[in-house]
Amino acid sequence: MPNLLDYDLAGLVGWFAELGEKPFRARQVMRWVHREGCDDFGAMTDVAKSLRVKLGEQAEIRAPALLRDDVSGDGTRKWLFDVGDGNAVETVFIPESGRGTLCVSSQAGCALDCAFCATGKQGFSRNLEVGEILGQLWLANRLLGVAAGTEEDNGRVVSNVVMMGMGEPLANFDNVVTALRVMLDDHAYGLSRRRVTVSTAGVVPAIDRLRDECPVALAVSLHAPDDALRDRLVPLNRKYPLRGLMAACRRYLERAPRDFVTFEYVMIDGVNDGDGHARALIALTRDVPCKFNLIPFNPFPHSAFARSPVERVRRFAGILLDSGIIVTTRRTRGDDVAAACGQLAGQVRDRTRRTLQTMEEV
Ligand code: SAH
Numbered sequence: 001m002p003n004l005l006d007y008d009l010a011g012l013v014g015w016f017a018e019l020g021e022k023p024f025r026a027r028q029v030m031r032w033v034h035r036e037g038c039d040d041f042g043a044m045t046d047v048a049k050s051l052r053v054k055l056g057e058q059a060e061i062r063a064p065a066l067l068r069d070d071v072s073g074d075g076t077r078k079w080l081f082d083v084g085d086g087n088a089v090e091t092v093f094i095p096e097s098g099r100g101t102l103c104v105s106s107q108a109g110c111a112l113d114c115a116f117c118a119t120g121k122q123g124f125s126r127n128l129e130v131g132e133i134l135g136q137l138w139l140a141n142r143l144l145g146v147a148a149g150t151e152e153d154n155g156r157v158v159s160n161v162v163m164m165g166m167g168e169p170l171a172n173f174d175n176v177v178t179a180l181r182v183m184l185d186d187h188a189y190g191l192s193r194r195r196v197t198v199s200t201a202g203v204v205p206a207i208d209r210l211r212d213e214c215p216v217a218l219a220v221s222l223h224a225p226d227d228a229l230r231d232r233l234v235p236l237n238r239k240y241p242l243r244g245l246m247a248a249c250r251r252y253l254e255r256a257p258r259d260f261v262t263f264e265y266v267m268i269d270g271v272n273d274g275d276g277h278a279r280a281l282i283a284l285t286r287d288v289p290c291k292f293n294l295i296p297f298n299p300f301p302h303s304a305f306a307r308s309p310v311e312r313v314r315r316f317a318g319i320l321l322d323s324g325i326i327v328t329t330r331r332t333r334g335d336d337v338a339a340a341c342g343q344l345a346g347q348v349r350d351r352t353r354r355t356l357q358t359m360e361e362v
Pocket residue numbers: 114116117118163164165166167168169199200201219220221264265266295296297298299300341342343
């Protein structure tokens with residue numbers, strides 16, 4: 001039975017046409033589902049009764065089931081959602097004054113196996129369906145709405161989405177783009193392109209496709225200034241080395257809603273955090289308008305790395321800043337409930353047998 005959370009507006013209009021229904025009916029239902037968070041066709045009061053009955057018989061509105069709801073001491077909220085077959089994915093809501101950011105997963109597990117990431121160490125099961133990606137946003141709005149009136153309005157609702165949860169969004173391109181379209185659609189969430197960010201480890205051809213099909217803000221997980229080190233930390237680099245990645249970033253900016261790319265950079269003690277690394281980054285990104293977001297490494301069980309000392313991060317940031325690059329250091333949020341960057345692990349039925357390998361191999 002079709003799940004209406006799987007469709008963007010064009011898809012819904014198409015399916016309604018098969019039912020003999022007009023496009024404006026699809027728009028009405030789209031609004032009920034996403035703007036009102038409604039999952040009961042009977043409650044869609046401005047929709048013709050006959051259509052409500054038909055939809056009730058032939059369609060469903062089904063989001064993943066909630067397995068866990070953790071609240072961090074700093075207000076960060078982490079949800080664990082069941083996506084079936086023993087797989088579960090995590091979604092994180094980060095309230096800040098004036099905005100609320102939802103960190104959304106795109107895959108159950110991840111196939112990229114970055115050396116410092118908990119999700120990667122779990123292996124990979126499968127791509128999420130559109131409805132499972134959108135379902136995270138749909139449910140977050142409902143779960144946050146429950147508390148309406150009991151919290152400050154500030155930062156209570158989702159104003160920004162970052163595709164920075166479990167998985168590599170550009171490895172699940174079609175489903176992610178369909179979900180992005182719904183996030184941007186005025187009949188649904190109506191988020192601006194600047195407030196929706198796709199983060200990628202650097203799938204070069206898909207960066208070009210995203211530029212052509214659905215440009216939103218782009219973040220690239222850089223983590224190293226040269227191919228030798230990046231090959232070790234982000235194995236995808238062996239396929240798409242830095243030179244081509246920088247060129248793809250430049251091409252992306254021709255159509256991007258923001259005039260810079262955000263480079264994420266995990267600060268790992270003694271591995272990629274030296275003064276020389278900072279200087280090499282300046283040279284590497286000379287032709288790419290960018291900002292740097294430094295992420296102090298977040299440890300997880302059996303991780304082989306340590307976080308760079310605060311003083312080191314400050315000095316590293318200072319070198320970049322002195323060259324004119326804007327640098328922010330990501331404040332660690334939610335780590336008391338393992339919701340910080342790189343700590344999301346959910347439950348994954350690994351199909352790659354990666355978990356049999358040692359975790360200290362890098
Ligand atoms: N696959 C995409 C989306 C994941 S985003 C990507 O690579 O961009 C998650 C961000 O957290 C990435 O920048 C990732 O490199 C970073 N990260 C992963 N493990 C981390 C850890 N242990 N500590 C801090 N950041 C980490």
